[in-house]
Amino acid sequence: MPSPLNLPAGTLAHLPPLSRLAVRLADLVVTWEGRQRSRKQLLRLDARLLRDVGLDGSVARNESAKPFWRD
Numbered sequence: 001m002p003s004p005l006n007l008p009a010g011t012l013a014h015l016p017p018l019s020r021l022a023v024r025l026a027d028l029v030v031t032w033e034g035r036q037r038s039r040k041q042l043l044r045l046d047a048r049l050l051r052d053v054g055l056d057g058s059v060a061r062n063e064s065a066k067p068f069w070r071d
Contacts, residue, residue, distance in 0.1 A: 039064040
């Protein structure tokens with residue numbers, strides 16, 4: 001999964017190590033928050049909408065049951 005912060009390659013190279021770590025941590029938190037939000041939204045879809053995206057209810061439930069840190 002690409003970085004949600006969409007930083008150009010090499011952007012972090014000029015930063016001090018602690019700053020690079022802080023940016024990577026922020027990027028990770030943004031990724032986790034996006035996964036959690038997407039999985040909650042997936043649970044709200046009815047059967048017709050799930051079929052439209054090629055999923056069935058059991059797949060949607062399994063995906064939404066994953067913890068936010070799992071891809």
